[in-house]
Amino acid sequence: METIDSHDLLVIGGGPAGLSAALESSKHGVKTAIIEERITLGGQIFKRLGVGFKDSSASSLGKDYARGAELISGIEKSNVEVFESTQVVSIEDSLVYTTHPSFGTRAFKFKNLIITPGAYDRPVVFPGWTLPGVMTAGAVQTLVKTQQLSPGKKILFAGSGPLALAFSAQLLELGAPVYKVLESSHPPKSSEILRLTAAIPGNWNLISDAIRYRSILLKKSVPFKYRRIVVKAEGQGRVESVTHCKVDQDWRPIAGTEKVESVDLLCVGYGFFPSHELFRFLGCSFIYDENQGGFKVEKDQWGQTSLPAIFAAGDGTGVTGSYSAIAQGALAGLRVAFLYGNLSELQLRDLATSYIRELSNRNKFQKALNHMFDVRPGIYELASDETIVCRCESVKKSDIDSVIESSADISVVKAYTRAGMGLCQGRNCQRQIAAMISKRYHLPFSEIAFATPRFPIKPVEIGLIADGSIRDEKYFINEK
Amino acid sequence: MKSNVLAGYLSHEQNSEELPKSVDVLIIGGGLLGTSLAYYLSKEKTEVLLLERDEINREASGTNAGSFHFQIALHQLTPDMTDSERVRLSAEVKLQVEAAKLWDGIEAELDADLGVHFDGGFMVAETQEELQVLGDKERIENEAGLESYILTGAEMHKFAPFLAQDLAGVAFCPREGHANPLLVGPTYAFRALENGAKIRTHCTVESVEVLEKSSPGSVGFRFRVKTSKGEVLCNRVVNAAGAWTMELAKQVGLNLPMGLSGLHVNVTEPSEYFLKSMIQHIGRRLTLKQTPNNTFIIGGGWPAKYEAYPKRYSNLWSSTAGNLAVALRVLPMLKDVKLMRTWSGVWAYTKDFKPILGESRKVPGYHVAMVPTGFTLGPMVAQLLANYMTSRDGSSELPKEFSVDREI
Ligand SMILES: Cc1cc2nc3c(=O)[nH]c(=O)nc-3n(C[C@H](O)[C@H](O)[C@H](O)COP(=O)(O)OP(=O)(O)OC[C@H]3O[C@@H](n4cnc5c(N)ncnc54)[C@H](O)[C@@H]3O)c2cc1C
Numbered sequence: 009m010e011t012i013d014s015h016d017l018l019v020i021g022g023g024p025a026g027l028s029a030a031l032e033s034s035k036h037g038v039k040t041a042i043i044e045e046r047i048t049l050g051g052q053i054f055k056r057l058g059v060g061f062k063d064s065s066a067s068s069l070g071k072d073y074a075r076g077a078e079l080i081s082g083i084e085k086s087n088v089e090v091f092e093s094t095q096v097v098s099i100e101d102s103l104v105y106t107t108h109p110s111f112g113t114r115a116f117k118f119k120n121l122i123i124t125p126g127a128y129d130r131p132v133v134f135p136g137w138t139l140p141g142v143m144t145a146g147a148v149q150t151l152v153k154t155q156q157l158s159p160g161k162k163i164l165f166a167g168s169g170p171l172a173l174a175f176s177a178q179l180l181e182l183g184a185p186v187y188k189v190l191e192s193s194h195p196p197k198s199s200e201i202l203r204l205t206a207a208i209p210g211n212w213n214l215i216s217d218a219i220r221y222r223s224i225l226l227k228k229s230v231p232f233k234y235r236r237i238v239v240k241a242e243g244q245g246r247v248e249s250v251t252h253c254k255v256d257q258d259w260r261p262i263a264g265t266e267k268v269e270s271v272d273l274l275c276v277g278y279g280f281f282p283s284h285e286l287f288r289f290l291g292c293s294f295i296y297d298e299n300q301g302g303f304k305v306e307k308d309q310w311g312q313t314s315l316p317a318i319f320a321a322g323d324g325t326g327v328t329g330s331y332s333a334i335a336q337g338a339l340a341g342l343r344v345a346f347l348y349g350n351l352s353e354l355q356l357r358d359l360a361t362s363y364i365r366e367l368s369n370r371n372k373f374q375k376a377l378n379h380m381f382d383v384r385p386g387i388y389e390l391a392s393d394e395t396i397v398c399r400c401e402s403v404k405k406s407d408i409d410s411v412i413e414s415s416a417d418i419s420v421v422k423a424y425t426r427a428g429m430g431l432c433q434g435r436n437c438q439r440q441i442a443a444m445i446s447k448r449y450h451l452p453f454s455e456i457a458f459a460t461p462r463f464p465i466k467p468v469e470i471g472l473i474a475d476g477s478i479r480d481e482k483y484f485i486n487e488k
Numbered sequence: 489m490k491s492n493v494l495a496g497y498l499s500h501e502q503n504s505e506e507l508p509k510s511v512d513v514l515i516i517g518g519g520l521l522g523t524s525l526a527y528y529l530s531k532e533k534t535e536v537l538l539l540e541r542d543e544i545n546r547e548a549s550g551t552n553a554g555s556f557h558f559q560i561a562l563h564q565l566t567p568d569m570t571d572s573e574r575v576r577l578s579a580e581v582k583l584q585v586e587a588a589k590l591w592d593g594i595e596a597e598l599d600a601d602l603g604v605h606f607d608g609g610f611m612v613a614e615t616q617e618e619l620q621v622l623g624d625k626e627r628i629e630n631e632a633g634l635e636s637y638i639l640t641g642a643e644m645h646k647f648a649p650f651l652a653q654d655l656a657g658v659a660f661c662p663r664e665g666h667a668n669p670l671l672v673g674p675t676y677a678f679r680a681l682e683n684g685a686k687i688r689t690h691c692t693v694e695s696v697e698v699l700e701k702s703s704p705g706s707v708g709f710r711f712r713v714k715t716s717k718g719e720v721l722c723n724r725v726v727n728a729a730g731a732w733t734m735e736l737a738k739q740v741g742l743n744l745p746m747g748l749s750g751l752h753v754n755v756t757e758p759s760e761y762f763l764k765s766m767i768q769h770i771g772r773r774l775t776l777k778q779t780p781n782n783t784f785i786i787g788g789g790w791p792a793k794y795e796a797y798p799k800r801y802s803n804l805w806s807s808t809a810g811n812l813a814v815a816l817r818v819l820p821m822l823k824d825v826k827l828m829r830t831w832s833g834v835w836a837y838t839k840d841f842k843p844i845l846g847e848s849r850k851v852p853g854y855h856v857a858m859v860p861t862g863f864t865l866g867p868m869v870a871q872l873l874a875n876y877m878t879s880r881d882g883s884s885e886l887p888k889e890f891s892v893d894r895e896i
């Protein structure tokens with residue numbers, strides 16, 4: 009195993025937050041490396057074209073793409089050392105353990121760590137959610153953005169929040185035939201619009217994005233239906249029809265309002281969950297906020313977590329979008345430069361001002377939006393007894409319910425049913441199970457602990473880890 | 489195939505009911521020892537209360553690798569063995585042969601599918617020196633009534649083509665196997681409950697006080713047990729607290745010859761099924777098996793790092809990297825299979841590797857039930873202890889070398 013000890017700061021994740029953190033820290037003299045598991049930098053939003061695709065339609069790929077290209081070229085011109093295709097699998101005693109398909113395990117020594125792992129699509133469990141042809145918004149977007157390929161001919165989009173609007177409009181622009189959008193929240197009330205308008209200063213770019221997205225839907229005559237939620241997907245071997253329902257204010261379906269439509273693709277976009285595995289693994293403190301994706305790591309305005317030398321930024325610390333991610337990353341990067349004595353307190357404050365203002369504007373706006381698109385408990389109650397909750401291990405809801413009768417402990421559910429033991433390691437089912445427990449025992453969600461975090465953070469080939477130079481002490485008891 | 493009885497398991501409400509004021513036997517610990525003892529005692533109509541501070545089966549009994557270690561365990565072998573060691577090992581193998589019989593019948597006894605498989609076990613030798621040790625081991629086992637035989641060269645390749653071609657040899661013991669550790673303890677608990685045993689979870693035993701006949705409020709009971717949920721009087725206590733047995737026994741003045749060690753376990757993604765038998769290594773730390781879910785569980789005694797309860801011991805990267813290298817050395821085809829997760833458990837052992845089982849002479853009424861290879865031997869020693877505790881005529885004495893009061 010190779011040990012690399014040449015950086016003062018390691019940034020995990022090369023999305024908007026990580027790129028901006030590395031740019032700021034290196035600009036102020038901190039020896040910085042980025043570790044990114046994908047083959048290219050850019051993260052979720054600046055997904056770059058797949059190999060062999062030409063960058064002919066930068067405009068349809070959106071402003072995001074251009075912003076991303078700018079950050080990435082900034083990094084290319086900087087002293088930041090970039091390690092791509094390098095996956096962080098564990099952290100132990102000042103070493104970040106990574107694997108690479110050709111280099112195997114490499115351990116990076118760190119003095120400071122900024123962790124920016126991003127977020128993933130919120131899984132929503134309803135009858136039929138595991139059928140082929142039911143895809144998350146992120147997955148559809150990736151296909152469309154990187155392969156320029158539409159996975160369906162008649163796409164129903166079901167989701168909530170500003171991203172539902174953004175995603176469906178983007179998909180349309182890129183040529184994916186979305187024919188209807190369902191939003192589970194109510195249409196904005198005038199008080200909410202007022203609140204939002206009050207938060208507009210400093211957020212005009214977001215508003216103008218929203219207006220542009222809405223007008224794309226209008227131009228293509230794609231109906232946008234408020235207060236409807238998907239309740240069922242059906243089909244022989246793949247999705248053929250989708251049932252949706254009107255919902256009450258808690259997003260619980262109202263009987264008698266079902267509507268069945270035939271589609272060949274259901275795109276589901278109810279928001280994101282932060283990837284908090286690394287933070288849980290390290291033992292950082294957490295707080296709970298359903299609208300930002302549930303459990304999120306606790307941090308101060310610089311991104312400092314409850315643990316020394318561990319910083320956090322971006323959607324992996326609570327989902328607030330790419331503009332915030334960039335500002336958060338920058339603040340963490342500056343802070344580390346300050347800790348190295350490369351910036352005075354005054355310089356730090358000075359350089360941070362614009363980012364802090366940016367974040368505070370975003371937060372105001374975010375709060376107003378959350379008010380409108382508050383995630384309601386009905387989202388966790390769509391499954392029927394027969395619905396598979398853990399898709400890796402094919403565990404039905406009724407089997408999980410029967411264990412919950414005996415224990416309010418997720419680990420017990422896991423032990424008896426195997427729910428959460430599969431390849432995704434509970435990323436897709438733990439929250440759903442926690443919600444079931446919360447309902448049965450009237451416990452707040454935030455009190456239901458997930459299973460003990462362990463490495464590897466993501467599954468990895470044995471051949472990349474095994475190290476024959478590590479010997480066990482011999483095992484004979486009487487050995488001299 | 490029997491069904492999984494755990495659907496419709498103990499109800500939470502029942503587990504959290506108030507404690508009884510008094511009971512005949514109070515068991516501390518809801519691991520495999522405690523739950524199986526509760527079952528065997530309640531089957532004989534003994535009044536039992538089992539207290540577990542967390543959930544049933546969450547410590548060693550729910551974190552172990554589920555192997556039946558019938559072959560002589562590697563840590564018990566020495567390169568140059570004395571006769572007295574041979575005698576000791578031979579006695580142990582006989583115990584293991586008894587345990588195998590219990591496992592044969594356990595699914596029928598408990599009327600449940602517990603994933604019990606007897607598909608044999610390999611013990612590989614990498615070097616000629618190790619092969620020599622395998623020979624010694626085979627002799628002791630065969631004499632004690634456990635079948636095992638050694639294969640080398642072409643014979644070995646034909647029998648086990650998946651093993652690395654350049655191993656010196658391999659022993660095969662057809663009786664070995666495994667069961668699902670996540671199900672065995674809870675199923676015992678469930679059946680004990682059906683027999684009338686009481687079980688309370690999330691109830692920590694804080695202290696055990698020995699009462700004199702004349703103690704105020706003793707009303708004839710020998711012990712007052714203080715818990716996080718109140719007090720209970722009882723005639724007999726069984727300390728089955730696994731890694732915490734020693735700590736509790738100190739409260740009544742007993743010094744048990746025990747040690748603790750954190751162990752590391754790896755599990756892979758599911759992969760095409762081909763490995764029916766478990767694999768161990770005679771000279772290095774390895775146990776490797778493929779489960780009915782097609783995952784590989786790889787362990788064998790690599791260390792995990794101490795953390796104070798209730799935090800779980802943390803896994804060490806060096807243990808994973810080293811353990812997996814031994815696995816690849818023996819089974820090269822695992823190279824592209826993905827490691828999915830690791831975990832740890834606290835293993836309690838005795839300094840002479842024998843069980844601590846029975847009633848203390850120093851503190852009459854105080855019993856201890858602990859055994860190092862507790863998955864393999866747990867139910868059987870629990871049954872021995874239950875026989876002792878329910879026989880009125882003293883006809884089922886326990887082996888002296890298991891004595892609670894012995895000094896090492
Ligand atoms: C699927 C999806 C689509 C989105 N689409 C849009 C959109 O169209 N418009 C919009 O405004 N916002 C969109 N968002 C939101 C936006 O992408 C995020 O706000 C922004 O990308 C957050 O930046 P980040 O740096 O925090 O995370 P990310 O951009 O996700 O970057 C995190 C990076 O960390 C890497 N990483 C994670 N774990 C490890 C590890 N263990 N080892 C090594 N590397 C690791 C990841 O590969 C990734 O590159 C989308 C979000 C998602 C999840």
Ligand SMILES: Cc1cc2nc3c(=O)[nH]c(=O)nc-3n(C[C@H](O)[C@H](O)[C@H](O)COP(=O)(O)OP(=O)(O)OC[C@H]3O[C@@H](n4cnc5c(N)ncnc54)[C@H](O)[C@@H]3O)c2cc1C
Nearest residue numbers: 517519520521541547548549552555693730833862863864
């Ligand atoms: C990683 C690992 C792998 C192993 N592999 C194997 C194997 O393959 N084969 C094999 O035969 N053996 C194996 N073992 C050993 C085996 O698991 C143990 O010997 C056996 O499970 C011990 O059972 P137990 O009931 O004594 O202890 P435990 O299962 O630890 O149960 C003790 C219980 O007591 C409870 N408790 C403690 N203190 C209190 C208190 N004050 N009040 C109330 N409750 C309390 C604990 O919470 C716990 O639930 C392994 C062990 C480990 C850790």
